Amino acid sequence: MPEDLMQDDLSSTEALRRLEQDGPNALPVSHPRNALHLLLGVVFEPMFLLLVACGAIYLLLGDQNEALMLLGFVFVVMGISFVQQRRTERSLEALRVLSSPVAMVMRDGQVAKVPAATLVCGDIVLIAEGDRVPADLLLLAATNLTVDESMLTGESVPVAKYAAAPDTPPDVAPPDSPQAAYQAYSGTLVTQGTARGRVIATGPRSALGRIGQSLAAIGAQPTPVQAETARVVKLVAAAGLALAVCLALFYWLRLGDWLHGLLAGLTLAMAILPEELPVVLTIFLGLGAWRLAREKVLARSIPAIELLGATTVLCVDKTGTLTMNRMQLRALWCDDGRYDTVANATEALQEELHGVLEYAVLASHRRAFDPMETAIAAAGKQLLANTEHLHDDWTLVDDYPLSPEMLAMSRVWQSPDHSALLIAAKGAPEAIMDLCHLPPQRCADIARQVTAMANEGLRVLGVARAEFANPVANPATPAAATGLPDKQHDFDFEFLGLVALEDPVRADVPEAIAQCRRAGMQVVMITGDHPSTARSIARQAGLTADGAPITGTELEAMDDAALNARLADTHIFCRVQPAQKLRLVQAFRARGEVVAMTGDGVNDAPALKAADIGVAMGVRGTDVAREAAALVLLNDDFASLVTAVRHGRRVFANLRKAIAFIVAVHVPIVGLSFFPVLFGWPALLMPVHILFLQLIIDPACSVVFEAEAIESHAMTAPPRPANARLFDREVLVRGLVQGSGLLAILLAQSLALRATGIDGAQERALTFIALVFSNLGLIFANRTWSGLSWTRAGAVNHAYRWSSAATLTLLVLVLGVPSVRALFGFDLPPAPLVAAAMATALVSTLWFEACKKMLNRPAAHANGQWDKSMP
Ligand SMILES: Nc1ncnc2c1ncn2[C@@H]1O[C@H](COP(=O)(O)OP(=O)(O)OP(=O)(O)O)[C@@H](O)[C@H]1O
Numbered sequence: 001m002p003e004d005l006m007q008d009d010l011s012s013t014e015a016l017r018r019l020e021q022d023g024p025n026a027l028p029v030s031h032p033r034n035a036l037h038l039l040l041g042v043v044f045e046p047m048f049l050l051l052v053a054c055g056a057i058y059l060l061l062g063d064q065n066e067a068l069m070l071l072g073f074v075f076v077v078m079g080i081s082f083v084q085q086r087r088t089e090r091s092l093e094a095l096r097v098l099s100s101p102v103a104m105v106m107r108d109g110q111v112a113k114v115p116a117a118t119l120v121c122g123d124i125v126l127i128a129e130g131d132r133v134p135a136d137l138l139l140l141a142a143t144n145l146t147v148d149e150s151m152l153t154g155e156s157v158p159v160a161k162y163a164a165a166p167d168t169p170p171d172v173a174p175p176d177s178p179q180a181a182y183q184a185y186s187g188t189l190v191t192q193g194t195a196r197g198r199v200i201a202t203g204p205r206s207a208l209g210r211i212g213q214s215l216a217a218i219g220a221q222p223t224p225v226q227a228e229t230a231r232v233v234k235l236v237a238a239a240g241l242a243l244a245v246c247l248a249l250f251y252w253l254r255l256g257d258w259l260h261g262l263l264a265g266l267t268l269a270m271a272i273l274p275e276e277l278p279v280v281l282t283i284f285l286g287l288g289a290w291r292l293a294r295e296k297v298l299a300r301s302i303p304a305i306e307l308l309g310a311t312t313v314l315c316v317d318k319t320g321t322l323t324m325n326r327m328q329l330r331a332l333w334c335d336d337g338r339y340d341t342v343a344n345a346t347e348a349l350q351e352e353l354h355g356v357l358e359y360a361v362l363a364s365h366r367r368a369f370d371p372m373e374t375a376i377a378a379a380g381k382q383l384l385a386n387t388e389h390l391h392d393d394w395t396l397v398d399d400y401p402l403s404p405e406m407l408a409m410s411r412v413w414q415s416p417d418h419s420a421l422l423i424a425a426k427g428a429p430e431a432i433m434d435l436c437h438l439p440p441q442r443c444a445d446i447a448r449q450v451t452a453m454a455n456e457g458l459r460v461l462g463v464a465r466a467e468f469a470n471p472v473a474n475p476a477t478p479a480a481a482t483g484l485p486d487k488q489h490d491f492d493f494e495f496l497g498l499v500a501l502e503d504p505v506r507a508d509v510p511e512a513i514a515q516c517r518r519a520g521m522q523v524v525m526i527t528g529d530h531p532s533t534a535r536s537i538a539r540q541a542g543l544t545a546d547g548a549p550i551t552g553t554e555l556e557a558m559d560d561a562a563l564n565a566r567l568a569d570t571h572i573f574c575r576v577q578p579a580q581k582l583r584l585v586q587a588f589r590a591r592g593e594v595v596a597m598t599g600d601g602v603n604d605a606p607a608l609k610a611a612d613i614g615v616a617m618g619v620r621g622t623d624v625a626r627e628a629a630a631l632v633l634l635n636d637d638f639a640s641l642v643t644a645v646r647h648g649r650r651v652f653a654n655l656r657k658a659i660a661f662i663v664a665v666h667v668p669i670v671g672l673s674f675f676p677v678l679f680g681w682p683a684l685l686m687p688v689h690i691l692f693l694q695l696i697i698d699p700a701c702s703v704v705f706e707a708e709a710i711e712s713h714a715m716t717a718p719p720r721p722a723n724a725r726l727f728d729r730e731v732l733v734r735g736l737v738q739g740s741g742l743l744a745i746l747l748a749q750s751l752a753l754r755a756t757g758i759d760g761a762q763e764r765a766l767t768f769i770a771l772v773f774s775n776l777g778l779i780f781a782n783r784t785w786s787g788l789s790w791t792r793a794g795a796v797n798h799a800y801r802w803s804s805a806a807t808l809t810l811l812v813l814v815l816g817v818p819s820v821r822a823l824f825g826f827d828l829p830p831a832p833l834v835a836a837a838m839a840t841a842l843v844s845t846l847w848f849e850a851c852k853k854m855l856n857r858p859a860a861h862a863n864g865q866w867d868k869s870m871p
């Protein structure tokens with residue numbers, strides 16, 4: 001391949017053509033669950049088993065119509081399971097697409113961010129620390145590149161990679177061959193440095209694809225709440241079964257008819273089985289994730305949505321999360337003067353400060369990645385224009401990257417008219433002073449200046465220069481320079497001055513932090529920056545600034561007990577190394593806090609994994625951070641994190657309302673299938689009614705709660721305890737009290753009707769009508785627990801209108817279509833009695849509202865969702 005071709009990027013039309021020819025750059029995923037799986041899943045559902053048993057008994061009794069109808073419901077159960085699974089799979093798929101890797105690619109002469117799946121052979125891609133390599137690459141340029149290839153080779157020590165010679169053939173070499181040093185393999189992890197490479201293999205043809213391994217994707221593991229629900233369903237089902245057996249025995253012993261007894265027992269079991277719960281739960285969590293995505297928060301793990309509402313501590317980065325990460329040079333300082341880009345904007349930069357800016361630019365990357373370096377380069381271009389201090393013709397010989405131990409970086413240059421190499425360094429002022437071996441007095445002077453600038457919220461960097469006699473002294477082949485020392489300390493640095501950069505606080509951060517404070521959450525800022533800068537930014541953001549900051553060095557010296565004692569009133573951790581974040585997360589968790597932690601770098605991954613809720617940044621964040629996180633903030637903004645917490649609280653509170661509703665609804669269903677048998681009345685509820693209620697009406701109704709807006713006081717109350725249960729006493733009591741009242745009212749209606757000598761089919765229809773209307777009232781009442789529902793202003797819930805309309809339509813169908821009416825065992829009652837049944841429903845709605853007054857003991861659930869009297 002000729003060299004110019006090696007450097008050329010593709011046009012987007014050519015890329016599209018190749019994509020069609022070669023297929024996407026992705027590994028084939030295992031097939032989604034097939035129909036047989038689905039069928040097997042349904043067959044073991046208890047509701048299905050009950051249906052089949054009932055159907056069999058109807059057949060034995062000779063009621064073929066009933067048996068056929070139940071068979072119809074078998075299809076409904078299967079249909080619901082199917083739709084639900086498809087929906088879950090589709091939403092997971094959507095999340096997968098959103099969280100799928102992206103690549104920086106050169107197309108049409110520009111750098112663009114594209115889904116990694118659309119890469120084709122010949123594309124030129126850029127990779128940097130923290131990225132997963134998106135395809136097999138032949139490296140065209142590499143700076144300090146090291147790659148972790150453990151997933152290919154099992155070897156966990158990162159390997160160094162170098163740019164290939166221009167005429168290297170574009171063939172994929174095996175990872176253990178010598179040529180591998182010039183290639184980066186798909187799926188491996190860049191642990192350091194940056195590089196540019198040409199794609200030489202994609203998808204199944206990559207080294208990773210050939211060994212047939214696929215990257216771990218999001219799994220559909222059950223969430224804690226789902227697990228709890230499954231437990232409750234099982235428990236209730238067992239209890240129901242026991243009760244059903246008792247009822248069947250009772251029937252048999254009293255009436256001697258064991259088949260009808262069995263049928264009554266099965267009907268009761270069906271009534272008790274909380275079939276709606278799992279359906280409702282799936283819908284709530286799935287829609288919760290979808291709503292979060294609309295707020296630009298991607299939930300990579302569904303349990304995180306539940307836990308969010310319980311978050312007590314938010315540990316956030318300063319740069320980019322609280323601030324905009326849009327740096328601007330604000331000031332330059334040296335012993336002989338200071339220049340302020342705002343105050344002195346109309347003046348030229350003083351001669352004394354030219355060197356400071358010149359070397360700050362030289363100490364930065366030419367194609368800067370880091371916003372600080374971009375800002376320095378921009379300032380250089382502006383303030384040093386038409387001077388001899390910009391050196392586009394110099395050649396980079398080597399560089400010394402930043403490390404956690406040495407917060408400074410140096411770049412070694414060869415100038416065409418200078419035989420010695422010139423070294424430019426910039427970094428944290430302490431680090432630069434250290435490199436310059438300055439006398440204590442001078443250090444103190446500089447430190448005073450640093451503090452003064454940092455107190456204005458500026459990030460301050462020191463700048464230094466050094467010379468190094470080039471042992472080769474041949475400017476034509478600078479890369480041949482050898483004999484450079486191993487570490488920056490061995491240069492003879494001369495201190496030049498300071499540059500100060502401004503990174504404004506995001507506009508919505510102060511309000512978001514105030515919200516956190518009202519919601520009883522502690523916000524902790526963790527930064528690699530100087531203490532004074534950190535404190536000043538904290539003040540601007542409205543973070544509690546009292547309580548001294550803890551620095552990384554102090555943290556290192558503290559034992560766990562000492563740290564624990566300081567955690568409650570420390571809001572700022574500064575000059576912290578990413579590796580120390582893990583210790584902070586663990587320390588907070590050991591105090592029983594529920595910790596959300598933001599991070600973006602490779603080194604943040606362990607802390608993100610250890611946090612209750614790891615939060616990665618979608619824009620700045622590396623692939624590694626994203627893979628370790630439970631949430632991804634697609635716009636990097638702290639305010640979205642607070643929004644996510646609000647959603648978490650809303651989802652949990654609404655789930656509890658829905659559960660109380662479901663508990664309440666079950667009481668009359670159970671009672672109406674139980675008492676008539678006991679009293680020797682004709683059956684009021686038959687299996688078909690129960691199925692109709694449980695499979696269609698109640699789930700449709702529960703969705704109303706999902707759409708319910710957050711209660712106004714939910715973000716002014718403290719977080720719920722982390723071990724708070726969804727099914728606690730408050731929810732159960734609320735449901736049972738409301739439901740028992742409803743049952744009593746319905747039984748009373750039945751008694752009254754029987755007194756008029758009405759026929760059984762009409763009585764059944766009227767009971768059903770009253771029950772369905774009462775369900776609508778029950779929902780209406782449970783939308784809020786903290787006051788009368790009709791005083792809940794502005795909460796026009798579309799879902800309520802829709803589900804009411806749908807429910808009423810179904811009711812009209814059941815009553816209106818003669819064949820369906822017959823199947824349901826109904827006779828059309830006279831209109832005045834229908835009106836009476838609706839009045840009964842109104843009475844029960846009043847009862848539900850009255851329950852609130854009774855159950856709302858003062859302060860017992862201050863935040864409308866949480867009963868603090870519970871352990
Ligand atoms: N490109 C760079 N050149 C020189 N010094 C740097 C550079 N990047 C960072 N530093 C120095 O290292 C310090 C810590 O940087 P680090 O990247 O850990 O902070 P950060 O993560 O950007 O900040 P935050 O923790 O607030 O997000 C900076 O305050 C600065 O002094």
Ligand SMILES: [Cu+]
Pocket residue numbers: 351354387388389
């Ligand atoms: Cu100058």
